Amino acid sequence: MICHVNTGVCDGIQGKLVVVETDVTRGLPNFTIVGHPSQIVSESKERIRAAVSNSGFMYPRNRVVVNMWPAELRKTGSHLDLPIAMGILGAGSCVDTEIMEKVGMLGELSLDGSTTRVDGVLPIVMCLREQGIRTIFVPDENYWEAVQGGRQGIIPVRSLRECFAVLQEMSNGEKPDICIPEKRNISLAGQSEKEISFDDVRGQSLIKRGMAIAAAGRHGILMVGSPGCGKTMLARRLRTILPPMTRKEMLETTMIYSAAGLLGETSAVTQRPYRSPHSTIGRAGLLGGGAYPVPGEISLAHNGVLFLDELPEFSPGIIDGLRTPAEDLEITHFRQGRAYRFPSDFMLVCAANPCKCGYLGDKTRECTCSQADIERYQKRLSGAMLDRIDIHVRMERVEYSQFSRGPADIEQGISSEEMKRWVDTAGRFRIDAGRNRPPGRMDDDDLLGAAEMDDETDKLFHKAFDSLALTPRTGMKVLRIARTIADMDESREIRFQHLSEALIYRPSEVF
Known part of the structure; x- marks a missing residue:
């Protein structure tokens, strides 16, 4: 019997869907993984074998073939342990394969069958949701990361045995009993510092x-x-x-x-x-x-x-x-x-x-x-x-x-x-003026449309452009700074004092 399990891998910073196909057939005991697996995935065989056995399941004494497609995509990451292990159980008729095809899962397994924290969970979860997969199993320690893309359908599991039990409840039409882990308020290293100003x-x-x-x-x-x-x-x-x-x-x-x-x-x-x-x-x-x-x-x-x-x-x-x-x-x-x-x-x-x-x-x-x-x-x-x-x-x-x-x-x-206060004022005024991008991120055409000046200010800019030997690029930089200063002043047009201050910060020989 062939079992399909949905999972994913990180390709750059984007998640990509990967389907794990598992087939258990007659033959000498062997475990083969194909589909462009990395060394990390290839080395998972013994870990998966021990996790299945130590979780109380009978590991197949036949030929086990695992294929991961699309084949041209490199598969790497220890998070593929859980879908491969569940695929083996599904191919051995231990789990309803129709339910398996509708869910996604990822997680690394310890030798005793417990799940451990993995990297790249959020991009993969977002990818699976885009593919229409609403129920996704993740390691207990990754739950609060996974729910950043939406809490509905995210099921935390602490072990292979717990994942199996939840799938059995789903196949029986029962609502699974999910234990939500306690949220830990841990900040990213270097993200939060002591109060500085x-x-x-x-x-x-x-x-x-x-x-x-x-x-x-x-x-x-x-x-x-x-x-x-x-x-x-x-x-x-x-x-x-x-x-x-x-x-x-x-x-x-x-x-x-x-x-x-x-x-x-x-x-x-x-x-x-x-x-x-x-x-x-x-x-x-x-x-x-x-x-x-x-x-x-x-x-x-x-x-x-x-x-x-x-x-x-x-x-x-x-x-x-x-x-x-x-x-x-x-x-x-x-x-x-x-x-x-x-x-x-x-x-x-x-x-x-x-x-x-x-x-x-x-x-x-x-x-x-x-x-x-x-x-x-x-x-x-x-x-x-x-x-x-x-x-x-x-x-x-x-x-x-x-x-x-x-x-x-x-x-x-x-x-x-x-x-x-200046920064907040400039942001509010810019949005009220219908400009969605700050001056430092505006295209030249959009900037020129927002750089309204009176005659006196225009003469100053013309004189500065010639006397300071500004290039078109540095000239646009000056206008961007002047536009920001005008936003901080809540002014719809760039005034003389705004341009004068902007010229102080112009790209020049500061050495």
């Missing part, structure tokens, strides 16, 4: 204003300054003023972390990601890829912040590789004639020293670099990449008087609450 940053009003503009319009930002002036401190606090994640954004980000195996014991990503890779990271680590592509840091930062500290220390080729995904908001890898697409809608935040020693232009310390060293260091960043970062700002050293006093006497400048 921009109020911790003393002085630096210009960069605080620039950070608020960047958050309101989803602009990239480059901070250049001497060591110790607060670049990293500011970058870590950026996501505290970003709007809360929407339900759609939470689902998208959770699917990426689930497929990448980084979700851990948490059930969902509920706070905007903050990724800060080291400058020694390789191309595949930052952009994603590999023989079987996996998401890189730019995809793990999707809907969040990607912070590149000491930007010139990164490989120039890797940095230039950011240009296309930063504009297209996705990256595509081609492997073996197939395209794997990974989302990459992140806020790029960069920090750099002005030179190798870090003190070029510093008011208190002398730069020890030669002119050749300075030019060599600054040339590590291409002009094309710098043009794609909207906001450029030079940070100055914080004076002693700004942090030597007690907390009650500290001059905070712009408060974190005020910055958050």
Whole structure:
């Protein structure tokens, strides 16, 4: 008898339907798995055999053939243990095969038959739902992850024996008795930190204003300054003023972390990601890829912040590789004639020293670099990449008087609450104006349609375009920043003061 069981695998970050066919026929005892299985799946034979026997079932003493189709799709993951084991029981007439064809299942089995936590559950569950499969068995520990796509029809099981019992109840027309596991409030590692805010940053009003503009319009930002002036401190606090994640954004980000195996014991990503890779990271680590592509840091930062500290220390080729995904908001890898697409809608935040020693232009310390060293260091960043970062700002050293006093006497400048209010105001005004995308994500045609200016402002832009030698790309960057500032001011047209402020942050020689 042949038994069919529905399951799936992660293909990139997308779930793909896989049907496990199991046939138990006469012949010498043998266990064969075909259908492009990976080494992980091939090694599951003895684990499945022990799980079936230790769960109290009779393992077939015949020839067992398991086929997984579509055959051209590579099958990998220990979550295929449960569907293969249930397929063996179904082919041995232990379970109603008609019921088996209508449900989906996934889970790794221990030698004693208990299920254990696996990665990639949410993308597979979403795929099975799209295929019309409403009842899906998942490991008990993966239940709260699986229900992110909808709670109805998700059945948590703790063992192969429990899965078998639920299927028996379903075949008898009974409503299965499901035990919902207790929800554990575990946050993703690095996702929730102690309470931090921009109020911790003393002085630096210009960069605080620039950070608020960047958050309101989803602009990239480059901070250049001497060591110790607060670049990293500011970058870590950026996501505290970003709007809360929407339900759609939470689902998208959770699917990426689930497929990448980084979700851990948490059930969902509920706070905007903050990724800060080291400058020694390789191309595949930052952009994603590999023989079987996996998401890189730019995809793990999707809907969040990607912070590149000491930007010139990164490989120039890797940095230039950011240009296309930063504009297209996705990256595509081609492997073996197939395209794997990974989302990459992140806020790029960069920090750099002005030179190798870090003190070029510093008011208190002398730069020890030669002119050749300075030019060599600054040339590590291409002009094309710098043009794609909207906001450029030079940070100055914080004076002693700004942090030597007690907390009650500290001059905070712009408060974190005020910055958050600007961001929220810009978001509401943009939506009320009928613009669904922030200025940093708008197409050029849409931006020009929203960049209404009076004659005085238009003359200023014309003069700045010529005198500052702006290119069409940098000119559009200035308009995007001005549009964001106007949104923060709840103004339907870009006014003189909005454009004047935008020109302060224009892409230029900040080194």
